Every structure is written in C-alpha cells, then in structure tokens.
Amino acid sequence: MQLTLGPVLYHWTPERWREFYFRIADEAPVDTVVIGEAVCSKRTPFKQDHIPAVIERLEAAGKRVLHASLILVSLPRERRQTRELVQADEAEVEINDLTCLTGLTRKPFAVGPFVNVYNEAAAGFLAARGATRICLPPELPLPAIAVIAAAQPKVATEVFAFGKVPLAISARCYHARAHKLTKDNCRFVCEQDPDGMPVKTLDGAEFLSVNGVQTLSAGCASLLRDVPTLRHAGVASLRLSPQCCDMVAVARLFRDVVDERIDPGEAERRLGEIYPDVPFSNGFLYGAPGHVRMEVGGGSLGAMHRGPPVRGRMLS
Amino acid sequence: MELICPAGTPASLEAAVEAGADAIYCGFRDETNARNFPGLNFSRDELKKSIAFAHRHGVKVLVAINTFARAGSFGLWQAAIDDAVAAGADALILADLATLDYAARRHPAQRLHVSVQAGAANPDAIRFYAESFGARRVVLPRVLNVMEIAAIVRESAVETEVFVFGGLCVMEEGRCSLSSYATGQSPNMNGVCSPASDVAYAERDGQVVSTLGGFTINSFGKGEPAGYPTLCKGRFATPKGSGYIFEEPVSLDAAVMLPALRDAGVTAFKIEGRQRGRAYIAGVVRSFRKILAAIDEGRSPPAADLAAMAEGQTSTVGAYRKGWR
Numbered sequence: 001m002q003l004t005l006g007p008v009l010y011h012w013t014p015e016r017w018r019e020f021y022f023r024i025a026d027e028a029p030v031d032t033v034v035i036g037e038a039v040c041s042k043r044t045p046f047k048q049d050h051i052p053a054v055i056e057r058l059e060a061a062g063k064r065v066l067h068a069s070l071i072l073v074s075l076p077r078e079r080r081q082t083r084e085l086v087q088a089d090e091a092e093v094e095i096n097d098l099t100c101l102t103g104l105t106r107k108p109f110a111v112g113p114f115v116n117v118y119n120e121a122a123a124g125f126l127a128a129r130g131a132t133r134i135c136l137p138p139e140l141p142l143p144a145i146a147v148i149a150a151a152q153p154k155v156a157t158e159v160f161a162f163g164k165v166p167l168a169i170s171a172r173c174y175h176a177r178a179h180k181l182t183k184d185n186c187r188f189v190c191e192q193d194p195d196g197m198p199v200k201t202l203d204g205a206e207f208l209s210v211n212g213v214q215t216l217s218a219g220c221a222s223l224l225r226d227v228p229t230l231r232h233a234g235v236a237s238l239r240l241s242p243q244c245c246d247m248v249a250v251a252r253l254f255r256d257v258v259d260e261r262i263d264p265g266e267a268e269r270r271l272g273e274i275y276p277d278v279p280f281s282n283g284f285l286y287g288a289p290g291h292v293r294m295e296v297g298g299g300s301l302g303a304m305h306r307g308p309p310v311r312g313r314m315l316s
Numbered sequence: 317m318e319l320i321c322p323a324g325t326p327a328s329l330e331a332a333v334e335a336g337a338d339a340i341y342c343g344f345r346d347e348t349n350a351r352n353f354p355g356l357n358f359s360r361d362e363l364k365k366s367i368a369f370a371h372r373h374g375v376k377v378l379v380a381i382n383t384f385a386r387a388g389s390f391g392l393w394q395a396a397i398d399d400a401v402a403a404g405a406d407a408l409i410l411a412d413l414a415t416l417d418y419a420a421r422r423h424p425a426q427r428l429h430v431s432v433q434a435g436a437a438n439p440d441a442i443r444f445y446a447e448s449f450g451a452r453r454v455v456l457p458r459v460l461n462v463m464e465i466a467a468i469v470r471e472s473a474v475e476t477e478v479f480v481f482g483g484l485c486v487m488e489e490g491r492c493s494l495s496s497y498a499t500g501q502s503p504n505m506n507g508v509c510s511p512a513s514d515v516a517y518a519e520r521d522g523q524v525v526s527t528l529g530g531f532t533i534n535s536f537g538k539g540e541p542a543g544y545p546t547l548c549k550g551r552f553a554t555p556k557g558s559g560y561i562f563e564e565p566v567s568l569d570a571a572v573m574l575p576a577l578r579d580a581g582v583t584a585f586k587i588e589g590r591q592r593g594r595a596y597i598a599g600v601v602r603s604f605r606k607i608l609a610a611i612d613e614g615r616s617p618p619a620a621d622l623a624a625m626a627e628g629q630t631s632t633v634g635a636y637r638k639g640w641r
Contacts (some may be wrong), residue, residue, distance in 0.1 A: 072488055074437040074459055076467075082440070098413075102440040102447075116434075116490060116504060118384035121414030139493040139502055144387035167494050168487035168548075170562075171459035172641045178556040183641040199561060200553045201532040203525075207552065208494075210561070215487070217497055283500070289529050290497035 001227070001258045002031040002237040003251060004135070004158055006113075007038050007068040007094075009166065009241065010211055011046075011190040018050040020242070025054075025061040028251040030240070032133075033058050034094050036068040036085075038112070039169075040212045041078045042186070055091055066094040071114045072169045072213070073099045094135075101129065108132040113160055113239070114169070118144065120151035127155045134158065135239050138165045138221065141287040142233055149234030156236040161223040162250060163241025164196060164209050164216040165281075165290060174210045183213075195244035206279070217291060222280035224271055225264040225296045227257045229285075245275040264296070317608055318584035320378070320477060321601050324356040324591055329366045329377075331594040335601035339376035341409060342366070342590065348381045348396040350411075350433055351590040352507030364403040376406035382431035384412045384504045394418055401426050409455070410434075411490055420449040430454040432479070433490035433503070439471040446474050453477055455586065457489050458568070461638045462576045469581035478577060481600060482588025484568040484634050486548050494547045498529035510546045517542060526550075534565075569631035571604070575611050577636070 005024060008017060024033060035054055037044045058065050067090060073082050079099070086093055086104045093100065096114040107130035117123050117134055126134065135158040136145060149157040173183040175190040175197060190197075196209030196216055206218040220243065223230060230238070238258070240250055253271055256262040268280065283292035321337035323329035329340050343349025345357035358366065367377045379400040385393040393415050400408055401423045408426060410416045411433035419428055430436050430445045432455040445451040453475040456465060469476055487494070489503075496502035499514040514529045524536045526545035533545030543549075549565040551558060570577070574585065585608075587600055607617040634640055 071491070072435075072437060072459065073441065074464060079438050079440060097441065098434075098436075098444050099438055099441040102444045114491065116384055116412065118412065118504065119387040119390055119414050121385065121390050121417065122412060125413045125417050137493070137504075139496045139505065140387075147387035165493075165497065167497050168492040170487045171635055172486060172562075174561055178554050178561060182639065197554055197556075202535050202551055202553055202558065203532045204553070205531060207531055210554070215494065215562075284493075284496070287500060289500040290493065 001231055001235070002156070003029065003254055003258070004032040004034065004237050004239045005030045005247070005251065006135075006160075006163065006239045006241040007034045007036055009039055009214065009216070010194050010196060010244075011040070011043050011188060012194050013191065014046045014050055016194070017047060018054060020247070021054040022057055023248060024251075025057040025063060027248045029255040030063065030251050032064040032066060032237070034066045034068050034110075034112070035091070038068040038071050038096050038114070039214045040173075040190075041070055041075065041081055042188070043190075043212075044081055051090070065091045066110050067091040068094045068112055069096045069100050071096045071112075072171065073097050074171060104130075111135065113137055113166070117148070120148050123148050123152045123155060123157075127152055131155060133237065135160065135237075138167075139284045139290060142229065142285050145230075145235060145285075146233035149236070153234075157234060158237035158239050159223065159230060159235050159285075160221060161227075161230075161238035161240060162254065163221060163239075163243055164218070164278075165221050165284070166214060166216050166241075167208070167290075168215040170213050170215070173213050174215065175212045178210065186212075217281070219279040219281045219291055220275060221282065221284070221290075222268060222271060223282055223285060224254065224257055224268045226282055226285055227254075227264055229296065231258075243275060243278075249274045317578055317582075318477075319601065319604055319608060320584050320586040321597060322482075322587055322590040322592065323366075323597065324351065324353075325594070326358065326362050326366045326369075328590075328592070328594040328597050330369060331598040332601050333370055333373050333375045335598040336605040337375055337601050339378055339406065339584070340366075340370055341378040341380050341586075343380040343382075344396050344399075346392065346396070347386070347505075347507050348383055348393050350380065350382045350431075350503055350507045352383070353512075353591050356591060360399050360403070363400070363405075367404045371404065377404075378407045378409055378429060379403075379405040380409040380431065381415060382409050382411040382433045383507045384433075385414050386505070390414060390418075394422075397423070407453070416445070416449040416451070424450070427452050429477070431490075432457055435488050435490040437488070439468050442468065442472045442474060446472075453583065455479075458485055459488050459635050461640070462573060462580050462636050463638070465577065465582060465636075466580035475583035476581070477584040477586050478570075478582050478636075479568060479588055480570040480574065480577070480585045481604070482568055482592075484563070484566060484632065486563040486634075492548075498531050498547060500529075510544075515545055564630065564632075566630045566632045568634050570633050570636050571607055571617060573633050573636045574607060574617065578611065
C-alpha cells in the first residue's frame with residue numbers, strides 16, 4: 001500500500017508552503033506528493049515562483065510528483081490556468097475537473113477526489129483515457145470502493161484517509177463573506193486561517209470549516225484503524241491531506257500501520273497527540289454520516305449507500 | 317426560448333402541460349433521479365402514459381436519470397435509461413460519466429442533456445461532454461453570472477439551459493457532500509439533500525431549534541417562522557460572527573433576468589421543484605408564460621405574478637448578477 005500526500009488546500013504563506021514541501025521531501029515516508037492550488041485561482045500566483053524548486057526537491061528525494069488542477073473552473077483565468085497545466089510538461093497532472101480532459105495531451109494522468117467517480121464504469125471510462133490512479137470521492141462507502149478496485153485492477157485506487165474532509169465548492173467565497181468583503185476584493189483573508197475557519201452550530205457544536213470558496217468538515221477523517229479493511233478491499237493508496245500539524249509524523253504513523261509495525265488502535269491514539277483537539281471520523285466508509293466515528297468494520301458490507309446509517313455502533 | 321417545468325407526479329405533469337410548458341422533466345420512482353423523495357416520481361407505466369399525453373399536446377418530456385450510479389448496481393441505471401428511451405423520452409438528463417457513456421453507446425440516436433449535477437461550468441467542460449457523448453444541451457450550474465453565460469453560449473456548439481426559479485444551490489451542484497456529512501445521505505448517491513427523515517424541531521429556551529442529523533441548523537425566536545433546515549441555508553457561528561454564513565434561506569427568482577438571459581443566447585429556462593404540488597407548478601408556469609410573452613412583445617414583465625409563488629420566502633437572482641460571490 002502506498003501513501004499519497006494530497007495538495008495543501010489552505011492558503012498558506014508562500015514561504016510556509018515551500019518549507020512544508022522541503023521537509024516532506026526530506027523526511028516523510030510518502031510515495032507520491034500532489035502539489036499546486038486546487039481551491040482558488042486567485043491564490044495560484046503566490047506559489048508559482050516556488051513550484052520548480054519544490055518539484056526538484058521532491059523528485060530528488062524519490063517522490064512521484066503530481067500537479068493538481070483547479071476544482072471549479074469558470075473564469076477565463078481559470079480556464080487558462082487549467083489549459084496551461086494540462087499542456088505543460090512540468091509534472092504529471094491530477095485532474096480535479098473534467099475540464100482537463102479537453103486538451104489533455106499528457107498521459108498518463110491521475111484523478112483527484114473532486115471528480116465524481118462513484119462506480120466501476122466511470123472508473124473504466126477514465127482508465128480507458130489514460131488514468132492510472134483514481135482518488136475516490138470521500139463520501140464513497142467501502143462496498144463501492146471494493147467493487148471499483150476489483151473491476152479496475154490496472155488503476156491504483158486511492159481513498160481519502162486523513163484530514164478535514166472537503167465537502168463542497170462554490171463560486172462564492174465564504175471567507176470574504178464572513179469578513180464582509182467581496183470575492184473580487186477579498187484581501188486574501190483566508191490566509192488568517194491556515195487550518196480553515198471554524199464553523200460551529202449556534203449551540204457550539206463543531207461542524208464545518210471554511211477555506212475560501214471551499215467548505216470542509218470540522219472533524220478530521222482518519223482511516224488509520226481501517227487500514228487492514230481497506231487493504232482487503234483492494235485499496236492501493238491512502239491519501240493524507242495536509243493540516244496544521246506535523247504531517248511528517250502523520251505520514252510515519254500511516255506508514256507504520258501499513259507496514260504492520262504498530263497496532264492501528266495504538267496508532268490512532270498517537271495520531272490524537274499529533275493533531276490534538278480535533279475529533280476523528282470514518283463514518284463515510286461505513287455508509288454512516290461522515291462526521292461519526294465507527295468501530296472498525298462498523299458498517300455492513302451489504303448496506304452500500306442506501307438505507308439508514310448504522311447508528312447503533314457509533315463510538316461518539 | 318423554451319420553458320422547462322418540473323413534474324413529480326403524472327397529475328403535476330398534466331397541470332404543467334395545461335399551463336403552457338414547452339417541456340416537462342421528471343424521473344423514475346427510485347434512486348436514479350436526484351429528487352428521490354417519498355411519494356414522488358413516476359413508475360414505468362406512468363411515464364409511458366404521461367409522455368403520450370404530453371406528446372399529444374405538443375410538449376416534450378425530458379427524463380432525469382441524474383444521480384451517480386451505485387458501484388456494483390449499474391444495471392438499475394442502465395434499465396432506467398433503456399426504459400426511458402423505450403417510453404419515448406425526448407431527452408435524457410444525465411450526470412454520471414457511466415450513464416452518459418452507456419446511453420451514448422447503446423442509444424446513439426437518443427438526445428442527451430448534461431445535468432446540472434455534472435457541474436459543467438465552462439466551454440472546455442461542455443466540449444468534453446459534447447465530443448465524448450454527443451450531448452446536445454447542458455444545464456449550467458448556478459455558479460455563473462449572465463456575462464459568463466453569454467461567453468459560454470458564444471463558444472459552445474451545444475444548447476444551454478439555466479434555472480430561473482425555485483430552490484437554489486449555493487454550492488456547485490454535484491460536488492457537495494454536506495448533506496451526507498450530517499446525515500449519511502447525499503444528492504449524488506441518494507438523490508436527496510438535507511432529508512426530512514433526519515430533520516427535527518425542538519423547543520429550547522423559548523426558541524424553536526431546527527436540527528439536521530442532530531446538528532442545529534437554525535434557531536427561531538417567537539413569531540419567526542421556523543423554516544426547513546436545508547444545511548447550506550442555516551445560521552452558524554464563526555469567529556467573525558454568527559449568521560447565514562453561506563446563504564440566507566432564499567429561493568431563486570431570476571424573472572427580472574430573463575431578458576438578459578435571452579440576450580445571452582440561453583435556449584431554455586428551467587423551473588426547479590419536482591417535489592412541489594400541481595397547483596404550485598401550474599401557477600408558476602402560468603406566470604412565467606406571461607412574463608415570456610411580455611418579453612417577446614417588448615413589454616415590461618409583470619413580475620408581481622411571482623411574488624405569491626415564493627411562499628413568504630425572500631428570493632434572489634443568485635449568481636446571475638455579478639457581485640453575488
């Protein structure tokens with residue numbers, strides 16, 4: 001089983017962003033690293049100058065580097081950025097929108113978690129066009145993952161295994177809105193929340209996180225305890241999504257669990273020390289609400305994504 | 317300019333036909349369509365009869381099979397496509413690569429429309445659907461303003477359809493798992509958003525609190541009507557203050573934008589609301605018919621017709637007007 005480090009979804013300062021990847025290159029036991037700006041086209045220029053050095057450092061360390069495309073492409077500059085990305089020969093592309101398939105000259109390519117691959121036929125369609133790796137949508141339950149992995153053995157099936165879960169994308173910027181600004185004149189206020197802006201319910205329950213035009217969960221997905229289950233389902237790769245915590249330590253813990261050097265339960269206890277005060281969840285994997293934490297193997301394989309969630313076995 | 321109207325039942329379909337719809341969209345009574353609500357939608361037999369009825373009145377029927385097929389159960393979606401074609405559907409509204417690919421291969425003569433759930437938001441994405449599947453029309457996601465729509469029309473070989481009235485997604489359609497994060501059920505997989513089965517109302521300290529999947533979505537004081545807790549239209553707390561951080565509980569009413577959308581070259585205007593009753597649908601369709609007639613004749617549209625339709629909700633023209641973002 002391989003480990004993929006997903007793109008930084010937040011607006012980190014260019015220096016922090018570069019240093020983060022330098023340390024990942026030097027220390028993190030991940031096989032693939034996805035770089036680039038997937039969320040907001042206004043942020044792209046900040047990273048641009050550092051990308052060649054980051055790619056060079058990662059590749060020198062033996063990592064495979066993928067360059068993520070934008071999730072939502074509607075403005076002319078976004079089309080331009082996307083076209084340049086799919087035609088450049090800088091790095092292999094991870095497509096996050098089907099826009100990329102028009103004009104994609106570079107193959108093979110990878111498919112990010114924002115392309116709707118819910119079944120084996122959609123995976124097969126993309127595989128026939130050159131996709132060699134598909135990160136499935138985070139809400140996909142285990143039985144569907146297993147069916148897709150079995151039907152497409154030549155495609156590396158990846159699942160979203162760590163990080164706040166990306167749940168929605170919009171044309172409207174909720175960071176700007178919260179600061180009473182418009183998107184066009186946003187002053188990059190999203191930079192103030194490098195781990196997302198917390199969104200609580202009116203009675204104080206942690207619920208969501210805002211990251212500019214993107215909405216994520218407040219809780220952090222962790223499939224650390226589910227690694228043996230995922231392996232059994234044919235999953236080839238686990239995606240770790242960068243948060244404001246020691247991602248090298250996170251990657252080492254996942255690597256140790258994948259290599260069976262540590263008990264998964266003990267590993268998740270340690271994960272709680274690395275990324276404290278953020279609840280872990282794995283509900284999506286078992287067809288339950290995404291925010292809940294389930295017992296390992298907590299869903300019935302027959303449940304698929306129909307019927308009521310398996311509430312009886314929630315841990316919290 | 318075509319007026320595309322929703323129908324959740326054969327009775328609503330007949331009402332929409334009689335009220336002056338150019339085309340009706342509807343779906344089967346199962347998880348293959350994105351309005352999979354209890355007591356709604358069409359059996360195979362009902363669809364066949366309803367299509368025959370619509371055709372007798374010169375009205376088209378578009379069948380929405382616009383959820384993403386469940387892995388291992390693709391046969392259910394394939395059967396829906398085959399049966400809709402056999403029933404005489406004028407077009408299929410599809411979102412999933414799997415269903416588009418299947419329909420294009422199996423029924424090459426069938427007219428295909430790209431559902432709003434596919435989130436095709438620019439000319440390159442639209443070209444992908446046209447070239448890969450021969451799609452003839454795309455329903456644009458509600459993230460674009462009128463100028464952007466005009467640019468898309470200029471550059472695209474396929475027809476465009478836009479929503480002009482009814483429920484309003486503030487997130488890009490087809491890319492939202494907020495509902496399943498709270499409840500386990502999502503538009504893409506189950507054809508539902510913020511499902512009623514997970515909604516509760518409770519009285520707390522003199523406030524009426526609405527919850528979805530156990531999360532408080534809103535809290536209403538005395539005299540304030542307690543609206544339905546659609547997740548993205550709730551009140552939440554952030555470090556910058558509390559309130560409707562995504563969108564207020566508004567619905568879409570783009571009636572005033574119709575002339576601009578027409579000038580932008582949009583082919584069809586769509587009304588949301590397959591879950592609505594026949595009286596509502598007939599009323600909205602009649603009002604829009606009058607507005608379109610007025611526009612055609614160069615008169616100013618009688619927008620007052622629609623005020624009663626929003627059911628006390630405030631409305632917005634959404635992303636169509638620059639500045640919404």
